[in-house]
Structure formats: structure tokens, C-alpha cells
Amino acid sequence: MSQSRKFYVIVRIYLSLFLLSIVAMNCASGPVSGLLYSKTSFPGTINPDVSVRRESRAQGCIHNFLTLFSVGNAGAGEIAFKNGIARISLIDHSSMQILTLLYRNYCTIVIGEKG
Numbered sequence: 001m002s003q004s005r006k007f008y009v010i011v012r013i014y015l016s017l018f019l020l021s022i023v024a025m026n027c028a029s030g031p032v033s034g035l036l037y038s039k040t041s042f043p044g045t046i047n048p049d050v051s052v053r054r055e056s057r058a059q060g061c062i063h064n065f066l067t068l069f070s071v072g073n074a075g076a077g078e079i080a081f082k083n084g085i086a087r088i089s090l091i092d093h094s095s096m097q098i099l100t101l102l103y104r105n106y107c108t109i110v111i112g113e114k115g
Contacts, residue, residue, distance in 0.1 A: 085110055
């Protein structure tokens, strides 16, 4: 193999890895993600109606394994309904990743008053 051919192959490999890392690292929702491990919490929506009491908290998560299987429900409406929350005050989020693609979860946290 000629010297210029080897250089072309190496450049192509590095470019492919760079593009793959850009695509793979921006798949998860959340403000920051780490390659080995990350756990973050971040704000979502705030109800401007201050009369809604923050008396009950419920959480729903989606779990993803090897990017092949996903299970769970992180819909705010479904979480509120299943836990008897009639009026929502806050919706927050959290995510966790282990080895980026091995295990990930995304959780929605609903806070409000029971009805």
C-alpha cells in the first residue's frame, strides 16, 4: 500500500469517528452528557398560576438498554393522571447515562396538587 493511500485511509477513519461522535453524543435529552457517566437534573415548565399548591410529586421514566430496547412512560399528563395530580405546578426532568450507549434513562418529574 502506498504512503498516500495509507494517509487517505487514516484520514477517512478519523473523519468517520468524528462524525459518529457528533451524532451519538447529541442523542440524549439534557444539558450535558458524559462519555462514561452522567446524571443531570434540569428545569422544565413552570405554571404561572401561583395558586397551584406543590403538595404531591410523581415521576415517570423511560429506560433504554444498548439503544436497542426502550421501556417506560415519561409523559407529564400520564404521570399526573396515574398519581391523581389534578393541577400541575412544575414539570422538571432528569437523565442518566452509563457508557453513553449501554444504559440511559430520561425521567419527567411532575409536581402539583391532588384533585
